[in-house]
Amino acid sequence: MPGSARTPRAPVKITDVAAAAGVAPMTVSRVINTPDRVSAETAARVRAAIERLGYVPNLIAGGLSSRRSRMVAAIVPTIAHPMFAGLVQTFTDAMRRAGYQVMLSLSGYSDDDAAADALLRALLGRRPDALLITGASHSAAARQMLVEAHVPIVEIWDVSPMPIDMLVGFNHAQVGAEVAAFFQAKGHDRFITISADDARALERIEGFIQAVQHAGGTMLGNTVLPAPSTIMEGRRALRDFLPQLTQRTALFCSSDLLAFGAITEAKLHGIAVPEQLAVCGFGNFELSSATEPPFTTVNVEGAEAGSLAANFLLRRLAGEPAREEDRVHVSFRIVERGST
Amino acid sequence: MPGSARTPRAPVKITDVAAAAGVAPMTVSRVINTPDRVSAETAARVRAAIERLGYVPNLIAGGLSSRRSRMVAAIVPTIAHPMFAGLVQTFTDAMRRAGYQVMLSLSGYSDDDAAADALLRALLGRRPDALLITGASHSAAARQMLVEAHVPIVEIWDVSPMPIDMLVGFNHAQVGAEVAAFFQAKGHDRFITISADDARALERIEGFIQAVQHAGGTMLGNTVLPAPSTIMEGRRALRDFLPQLTQRTALFCSSDLLAFGAITEAKLHGIAVPEQLAVCGFGNFELSSATEPPFTTVNVEGAEAGSLAANFLLRRLAGEPAREEDRVHVSFRIVERGST
DNA sequence: TCCGATTATGTTATCGATAACATAGAGAAT
DNA sequence: ATTCTCTATGTTATCGATAACATAATCGGA
Missing domain, CATH: 3.40.50.2300 (Response regulator)
Structure with missing residues (x-):
């Protein structure tokens, strides 16, 4: 019986909750993901069981089954720069509100293609539902991976004559x-x-x-x-x-x-x-x-860029088609102060 | 036939690679995860197939099966603070070198317990293999989730009379x-x-x-x-x-x-x-x-704290038991300059 | 020359959830 | 009263990988 020895300690899973609430596992899943398809009484009973058992749904399993990870990856060189800090903040908030977790990676300023490709591979292996990536010049391998991921992508910070998908940048x-x-x-x-x-x-x-x-x-x-x-x-x-x-x-x-x-x-x-x-x-x-x-x-305007990027991705995640307007330039302006 | 309509576009999977290389899927898995258990020729053939097909292993599926996500979650309030920036940088580098991806979340400075708990739940749902978390005071619900995650945890930045697991902080x-x-x-x-x-x-x-x-x-x-x-x-x-x-x-x-x-x-x-x-x-x-x-x-010393935290987690991830010395104080010192 | 140990690879049964389909019961429409 | 809808829930078959076990091939030593 393979797998029997696999359980070092058994965390609560959906079948435990289902048994405790006297319903099928699928009903528990519905209570969590599509509550309006469950009657109020059943939902209450299931919620009580979830609470009582301290159930934390395994999103890994759910993601495998649904083929949606509810996660987006974001790659920026640093957040020491206030523009990126603001962008990441706004982006993360917007995505989180829509139910997506942002997986943030700092790539640094090194131009080591191999390292960048390795990071990208590690991220894509987690099958993010969408991607935000800084810069518009990628290695050939990276570009191929990005295209073949078949996932909405926003490139930020830069403009490119040939964006992979969507773009929020400036020249x-x-x-x-x-x-x-x-x-x-x-x-x-x-x-x-x-x-x-x-x-x-x-x-x-x-x-x-x-x-x-x-x-x-x-x-x-x-x-x-x-x-x-x-x-x-x-x-x-x-x-x-x-x-x-x-x-x-x-x-x-x-x-x-x-x-x-x-x-x-x-x-x-x-x-x-x-x-x-x-x-x-x-x-x-x-x-x-x-x-x-x-x-x-x-x-x-980093915050503006972050919210634009989030909106673009969310629209596509909601099933809407790609549009020409999803490639925009962020505005910049010279702020004149005492030094000039 | 459920599932047949599930495939919007078929990404390359392990069976495709296996077929292309003329081996069993398990052998492909071995080439990726435990290459020394595969003969050199077979490995070369499989690698060629991986390369040719542009295969990116689905870590979601692998994680579900192996019950190890190869991912650690890190929660810090901000990285605008150089101490956190240094800590996160060092920590991420060390974990990445050991084959773990760091999922970084910025919690901000708000003391909204509900938001903090929601973030924690979202992270734990992804079944990280370990956790780095800022601060040592958590809501009762958070503490319970952390304990029941049965995963190595380092609390940083703070000292606590009653750490959940390991601690790298100062008073x-x-x-x-x-x-x-x-x-x-x-x-x-x-x-x-x-x-x-x-x-x-x-x-x-x-x-x-x-x-x-x-x-x-x-x-x-x-x-x-x-x-x-x-x-x-x-x-x-x-x-x-x-x-x-x-x-x-x-x-x-x-x-x-x-x-x-x-x-x-x-x-x-x-x-x-x-x-x-x-x-x-x-x-x-x-x-x-x-x-x-x-x-x-x-x-x-943020960098010192980051590398301590990474070492503690990696040791435990390698199967070693908890130790008393895994609760340390980071040193601080007054740097005297012209203003005093 | 034959055998036990070792190495390389294959087979099977899951991991924990969800999509798609199936079904039972309640109410609406005729 | 009968059929038709719709709603609430259950059942089944995966998602894509890996752990554990099984087996075939290789090899050195008595």
């Missing part, structure tokens, strides 16, 4: 270009950048540099640091630029942490912000508005 | 007391506190106040703010204390964000730090060391 190069235009409108023509080396940060900087050069401005320098960004790295990076800051210069940082570090270091060396050095960060961290003086940055 | 009241002693050693006798209203923050403040009063110091005030803490709230809170800051005073904040806000605001009003106002934060956020001037805070 990072365009952010850089708009910041450049913003500076130039204020008469700047000498520029430096400090950036992390992750793909999106580099795109923003690239967009900035292109716009600067297109408008005939001068790039004095362009420091690239390993992700994730820290305040200290912003300080160190600015120190290297000190000799060039004799004339009025504009600085674009790929993160508010770098910007805060740069401003801190600049003040320490008697460089006037914004007169001598104008600074714009990215992310609209609380720090950017709450420090003294507050500094200019780019705001991206 | 928050003791942190407060040590900060008070630290201030008093520097000759302070007038004190204020600014704190979030979450349970642990309040414990730290309470420990601080008791130590102050025990030593005959004077508490000038004690602001409590809703969690989570922000820089701006630190600034606002300090503003209310301005009239009392005519004499030398020491401030203990339950978070570095509050401390940073308070220092920012103090400087703005011409109050000398640390001469007029000495400040100690909590958390050792990067901000505390990277801002100018850097400020004193309390450091708790």
Whole structure:
């Protein structure tokens, strides 16, 4: 009799509840999943049994049978970034309200395809009903797995010419270009950048540099640091630029942490912000508005993105077909403060 | 024939791979889970079939059969706090290396027992092989569920006289007391506190106040703010204390964000730090060391806690028995910087 | 040369729930 | 009164993998 020795300790299962309530297991299942298909008295009796026995339904078994795990996987590089933190929060709340558990994975900023593929495989093996994934560039293997999962997918944070399914992102190069235009409108023509080396940060900087050069401005320098960004790295990076800051210069940082570090270091060396050095960060961290003086940055509505992503997925999970409008750009805007 | 209409699209399953490789399904399972029990040639053939068909094993089915989900659930209030961020990172890495997927849930700071219980039920329904949970005070229902899950559990962040199973935490009241002693050693006798209203923050403040009063110091005030803490709230809170800051005073904040806000605001009003106002934060956020001037805070080794917690769970998952040493206190220390 | 130990693989019976179908009883419509 | 619906519940056959047992093939040693 295989399986008889499998039971180290027997947790309560649906048949126990059914026996205790004097009904069939299926009725217990209905009380839990589709209560309006059960009479009020039966439901009450079953609920009492559930309560009494401390029954916690085995969603693994249920998921296998129904082929729906009631779980969605979310992959973000970090939640140290407020945009992701807000996004994850909103997304999780919305999905949870709809009865889905979010399985959150932090992928970090490493560009190790093998590790990313392994994570994805581990997640897909749990058969999530839907997927939220950061970034729009995936390895060929990853892309194939995603397509063959036959599950609604939202890619966030990035835009892609060829999304796998749905998309909620923005054009990072365009952010850089708009910041450049913003500076130039204020008469700047000498520029430096400090950036992390992750793909999106580099795109923003690239967009900035292109716009600067297109408008005939001068790039004095362009420091690239390993992700994730820290305040200290912003300080160190600015120190290297000190000799060039004799004339009025504009600085674009790929993160508010770098910007805060740069401003801190600049003040320490008697460089006037914004007169001598104008600074714009990215992310609209609380720090950017709450420090003294507050500094200019780019705001991206993470919460908006999270709720959009959740709505898209939920609509599809409810059986509605894919739509063209499920590929949207999240808005961003430059928040002007004392540093520019 | 029930089930025939269940297949919207047929994903590759173990029998498909087995057929393609000319072996029994069990052999495919062995290639994946216990490769040394399969001959090299067979394994190679099966791997080729897996690759060719793009097979992603259904861990739901495997989990049901083996009664091991290869998944551990982790519940933390937030990862905005660097201590939790570090802990989660280390913990996740260690568990992943050992072949376990971490299912991370953010519970927030709300003390809504019903919501917490619902989250716990949703997680336990997925039959995690182990659990990491923040805090040591649970509702009666939660405690019962945890005990009846019959799964290794680590409670972190807090100490408890009666842990459910294993514990990696520290005494928050003791942190407060040590900060008070630290201030008093520097000759302070007038004190204020600014704190979030979450349970642990309040414990730290309470420990601080008791130590102050025990030593005959004077508490000038004690602001409590809703969690989570922000820089701006630190600034606002300090503003209310301005009239009392005519004499030398020491401030203990339950978070570095509050401390940073308070220092920012103090400087703005011409109050000398640390001469007029000495400040100690909590958390050792990067901000505390990277801002100018850097400020004193309390450091708790999140990474250490995460790896301890992972080791404890892994040991038990490997079948070893519970030990007394699996209940440890994480060390904390006051990091003295320019603000005191 | 034959046998017990070892290794590689196959077979069978579940794991715990749910979809689909089946059925009994109550009330509505004619 | 009879048939038809609808509602509440039960029955059966899976979902896709793996544990435990069974068996065939290989091998070294007396």
